[in-house]
Amino acid sequence: MTTKKLNLVMIVVILLVFSSTVMAWSWKETWEEVKQEVKEGGEKLEASVKKGAEQLEAGVKKGIEEVENGIEDLEEKIPEWMQDLEDGLEKGGDKIGEMLRKTIDQNIDTSGQGCGTGLTTQIVIDDWGLFDFTSACQVHDKCYEQCNATRNYCDNDFLILLRKACPSKETDRVKYQICRDIAKLYWYTVSKNGQSVWKQAQSKANCR
Known part of the structure; x- marks a missing residue:
């Protein structure tokens, strides 16, 4: 093999080695970036889900408290309403009977x-x-x-x-x-x- 051909082969080998090294380094860098992006995306998603769950829990808790308060208010009012109704019927019983007798369809x-x-x-x-x-x-x-x-x-x-x-x-x-x-x-x-x-x-x- 002549010196000229030998030099040409050496140049090709060097180029191949350099190219492989660059590609390997580039692939490694790209893969690390992908993993980092996936990790960051997962962390953001987890944080969003956690925040959403906390807001949902707070909303449900508030809604339940409002319903319970409403029921308590209703329980307090019902006896008053019933007493008012009983008092009204007791006081107006005679008038109610008279009105019914006058207005009823014979x-x-x-x-x-x-x-x-x-x-x-x-x-x-x-x-x-x-x-x-x-x-x-x-x-x-x-x-x-x-x-x-x-x-x-x-x-x-x-x-x-x-x-x-x-x-x-x-x-x-x-x-x-x-x-x-x-x-x-x-x-x-x-x-x-x-x-x-x-x-x-x-x-x-x-x-x-």
């Missing part, structure tokens, strides 16, 4: 017998025209006056009689559904609020 229920009790006997409708609950209500009234009948039995029997007063589903589906809904309302009202009436009826019948 075509609804003038007998005061059957469905309803007290002032409501002239408000609660016995005969709706489409169906008539008079008999069911009268039987229920008499049941309350029987010493050997429990209130639960009377109320359950009342619901059965109310439903029997409804037209058949096959005859008129609309009237049937309306009747069933009103029957359920009558029964529910009696079952939830009829304790005092039952006691009065039992006392009137001298039940022990």
